[in-house]
Amino acid sequence: MARSVWKGPFVDGYLLKKADASRESGRNEVIRTWSRRSTILPQFVGLTFGVYNGHKFIPVQVNEQMVGHKFGEFSPTRTFFGHEADKKARRR
Amino acid sequence: MTEQRDLSPSNPAAEPPARICVAAVAGAHGVKGLVRLKPFTEVPEDCVAYGPLSSADGSRTYAVKLMGQVKAMLLARMEGVTDRNQAEALRGTRLYVDRAALPEPEADDEFYHADLIGLSAMLQDGTVLGRVQAVYDFGAGDTLELTGTADGNTLLVPFTQAIVPKVDIANGRLIVDPPKGLLDIADPNSKDQDGGSET
Numbered sequence: 001m002a003r004s005v006w007k008g009p010f011v012d013g014y015l016l017k018k019a020d021a022s023r024e025s026g027r028n029e030v031i032r033t034w035s036r037r038s039t040i041l042p043q044f045v046g047l048t049f050g051v052y053n054g055h056k057f058i059p060v061q062v063n064e065q066m067v068g069h070k071f072g073e074f075s076p077t078r079t080f081f082g083h084e085a086d087k088k089a090r091r092r
Numbered sequence: 093m094t095e096q097r098d099l100s101p102s103n104p105a106a107e108p109p110a111r112i113c114v115a116a117v118a119g120a121h122g123v124k125g126l127v128r129l130k131p132f133t134e135v136p137e138d139c140v141a142y143g144p145l146s147s148a149d150g151s152r153t154y155a156v157k158l159m160g161q162v163k164a165m166l167l168a169r170m171e172g173v174t175d176r177n178q179a180e181a182l183r184g185t186r187l188y189v190d191r192a193a194l195p196e197p198e199a200d201d202e203f204y205h206a207d208l209i210g211l212s213a214m215l216q217d218g219t220v221l222g223r224v225q226a227v228y229d230f231g232a233g234d235t236l237e238l239t240g241t242a243d244g245n246t247l248l249v250p251f252t253q254a255i256v257p258k259v260d261i262a263n264g265r266l267i268v269d270p271p272k273g274l275l276d277i278a279d280p281n282s283k284d285q286d287g288g289s290e291t
Contacts, residue, residue, distance in 0.1 A: 030273035048250070050277045057277045059250050060232040074232040081226060083132035084205035085114050085139070086194055089227045089234040091201040091259070092252045 009039035009068070019044055032057055036072030051075035111146070111188040112206050115139040120179035121167055127179045128165040129156075129187075136166060142194060145187035154187070203259060212265040213238050213249070221268055221275075222247060245278045 012035040022031055023043065032050040045064055050057030051071045058075040060066075066074065118128040131139040137158060139145075146153045155171040173179050197203060205227045213221040213236070222238035225246065229235065234251040241247050249255060249268055258267040 028271040030271055030277055032273070032277065048271055048274075050273070056246070056248070058230060058232075059235065059248050059274065059277065060230075061250050061252060062232075066232065074230050076230055079228070079230075081228070083113065084209065084227065085112060085132040085134070086142075087134050087205045087227075088197055088202045089205055089208060089229075089251055090199065091203070091256060092233050 009041065011035075011038045011041060016041075019047055022047060030057075030059060033071065036070065036075065038071050040066045040069055040071060042067050053077045109191055109206050109210075111150070112191055112194070113148075113186045113188050114142065115145065115166075115187045117179075117182040117185045117187070118165055119183050120176045121162065123176045125173045125175050125179050126159060126167050126169055127173065127182060128162060129168050130164075131166055136161075136164075139166070139187070140168065142189040145189060148186050148188065150188075156187075201253070203261070207261050208236065208259070208266075210264070211259070211261065213268050214265055216267055216269060224266070227251070243278075247275065247278070249274065 012033075015031075015033050015035045015038050018031050018033070019041075020043075022029060028048070030048045030050045032052070034052045036051060036053075040062055042064075044062045045067065046062065048059055048061045049071060051060050051074060052058075053075040054077050060071065060074045114133050115129045115131045118130045120126070121128050129139065131137075133139045140156045140158055144153045144155050154173075157169045158166055159169055160167040170179075170182070173182065191206065194204065208224050208227055211224045213224060215221060222240040224236050225239040226237040227234055228237065228248075232250075236249045236251050236256070238247040238249060249270065255269055255271065255274075256266055257269055260266065
């Protein structure tokens with residue numbers, strides 16, 4: 001068995017506590033976190049996190065496809081903003 | 093890229109752009125008047141799919157035909173450009189199409205970035221939050237960046253049905269229903285539910 005499998009995903013303990021508290025309270029609130037290294041767990045689905053990128057908190061609404069990825073992947077520290085031209089935004 | 097617009101909160105009516113920049117001339121290619129185009133559209137070849145392109149001031153219109161591709165650039169022949177000198181003279185020219193030339197989005201919940209930028213964002217009670225400055229997608233879905241907020245910071249708002257329940261492009265506004273903590277997300281003094289401690 002690969003080491004990464006038996007060891008399990010890494011999540012900072014305090015973030016887990018915050019997410020559990022938020023989920024149990026049923027309040028829809030943004031959880032600010034600096035823990036970009038934490039893995040997104042299935043129990044985070046539906047919660048909204050503000051993930052720090054060294055400059056500001058990027059709101060990340062967690063969905064099923066994000067499970068297994070790290071929070072930092074959704075909060076880039078360097079960005080090329082690009083051109084909008086004919087680009088479209090989809091409201092989920 | 094749209095035309096330069098005044099998106100400041102003091103401008104009550106930030107009109108949607110009449111024209112949208114879809115490409116820019118990056119330089120000449122060869123000696124027969126071909127130009128290298130830098131496309132700004134989602135699908136690069138679409139930059140010539142919306143009809144003739146015009147210059148920034150609208151004084152010149154070009155029929156453009158794609159001839160090939162070089163790395164990330166498109167090779168194109170522009171009507172009336174027949175030699176390298178003419179092609180070189182166009183370097184840096186931004187090319188625009190009319191906003192009306194773009195097809196309407198297929199889905200109800202799809203919007204052109206150009207239409208969203210400039211909308212006034214307000215709470216359900218009518219309080220103005222700011223104005224949409226940009227639309228980003230960092231991998232977690234589209235996000236609106238609002239400027240002109242009360243505290244002077246920019247505000248990022250997830251573009252979801254729950255948080256942005258209403259988009260009214262005709263009246264130049266959208267309604268934001270923020271979850272708790274979103275409006276003061278940038279405030280270093282705002283406490284997290286565990287008292288702000290991260291350690």
